[in-house]
Amino acid sequence: MAWKQLLLNALESNAHLNHSSFLQLATIGTNGTPSNRTVVFRGFQDNTDNIQINTDARTRKIEELKLCSSAEICWYFTDSWEQFRINGNVDIIDGLNPDLLKLEQREKSWFASSLRSRSQYFWPNPGLPCLNEQAQPEVSLDPSTGPVDAFCLLILEPNQVDYLNLKSNKRLTFKSSVSAASKKNWIVERVNP
Amino acid sequence: MAWKQLLLNALESNAHLNHSSFLQLATIGTNGTPSNRTVVFRGFQDNTDNIQINTDARTRKIEELKLCSSAEICWYFTDSWEQFRINGNVDIIDGLNPDLLKLEQREKSWFASSLRSRSQYFWPNPGLPCLNEQAQPEVSLDPSTGPVDAFCLLILEPNQVDYLNLKSNKRLTFKSSVSAASKKNWIVERVNP
Numbered sequence: 001m002a003w004k005q006l007l008l009n010a011l012e013s014n015a016h017l018n019h020s021s022f023l024q025l026a027t028i029g030t031n032g033t034p035s036n037r038t039v040v041f042r043g044f045q046d047n048t049d050n051i052q053i054n055t056d057a058r059t060r061k062i063e064e065l066k067l068c069s070s071a072e073i074c075w076y077f078t079d080s081w082e083q084f085r086i087n088g089n090v091d092i093i094d095g096l097n098p099d100l101l102k103l104e105q106r107e108k109s110w111f112a113s114s115l116r117s118r119s120q121y122f123w124p125n126p127g128l129p130c131l132n133e134q135a136q137p138e139v140s141l142d143p144s145t146g147p148v149d150a151f152c153l154l155i156l157e158p159n160q161v162d163y164l165n166l167k168s169n170k171r172l173t174f175k176s177s178v179s180a181a182s183k184k185n186w187i188v189e190r191v192n193p
Numbered sequence: 194m195a196w197k198q199l200l201l202n203a204l205e206s207n208a209h210l211n212h213s214s215f216l217q218l219a220t221i222g223t224n225g226t227p228s229n230r231t232v233v234f235r236g237f238q239d240n241t242d243n244i245q246i247n248t249d250a251r252t253r254k255i256e257e258l259k260l261c262s263s264a265e266i267c268w269y270f271t272d273s274w275e276q277f278r279i280n281g282n283v284d285i286i287d288g289l290n291p292d293l294l295k296l297e298q299r300e301k302s303w304f305a306s307s308l309r310s311r312s313q314y315f316w317p318n319p320g321l322p323c324l325n326e327q328a329q330p331e332v333s334l335d336p337s338t339g340p341v342d343a344f345c346l347l348i349l350e351p352n353q354v355d356y357l358n359l360k361s362n363k364r365l366t367f368k369s370s371v372s373a374a375s376k377k378n379w380i381v382e383r384v385n386p
Contacts, residue, residue: 022216024267024269026217026219032261033264034221035219035265036217036218036219036265036278037276071226074217074219074229074231076212078210087226089228106281124345127384128365129384129385139352161271163353178376192316192323
């Protein structure tokens, strides 16, 4: 079975848990040490294997990904005991992206997220010292307002996936290669857990 | 409040969930790309802030940590909605460690883990191709048998902690510095979430 189908199955069997869409994204920090944080899965890009994540352009991960686009997702499903480690490169799509198709995807992802999620992009600069106790201003957001400058869509294109099922102790590695015709092929191998 | 106390509180308020001791450990892969996987928290080292993790010496993370000892834990508590990002350096303690005190800690950690956990260190080399369907041999382990060669204790010494509470939107960063008397001091700052 392809890894994407395994992931879709895991999403379905853990869908009753709100945190099933939470995953950990590791990047290389600007000082060369690892960086790791929880982010939310925002679906696959159209009909591809690519993973969408929304983020604030003012967070450290953007600076980090600009220096090194390589990232690894670790996604553990707490009910089905399945782990996906997804390694790939991340494309950063902010409001200044020259590609109109990408800007369209960014807009789509903005409107697909809740008003509550969108309002966070109006908050003060993440990670900077908190100057007043009430750090999160109440934002009454017009639902028709398009993506603000701070809104950024990340697209991770997987090139390697490690799947582990802790109930069956089955482990599979999926490695991609690109053919002469630029078609991506996946090779799967069963490995020891 | 010190970050360790916040972490102890989170462990207590999420203790009803088996996966509350699961965290994601990011390292730098041998090819320079990020590496990320779920591991189990095995308690603090004695009366310190140091985090203990058991692992198999044959896994890739050992090779990676030998090249770059820097790591970042991302630990999300699914019930209390708290995230800890703990950055630090990892000390690898295998059976060949020349420090007798460290060898003692490794032995203590071996006997503190369940027989089921211990038996996994007798399994075939993790990550290598699985040669037969029944990859996990039944091991009847003598409870008095000490740590096997593959058993490795990792000790992460934190130097920076980022705490985020998604219910209150409170975020704190803790940074350590070492005084002239080699005493570790932590400075806390409230930052924007």
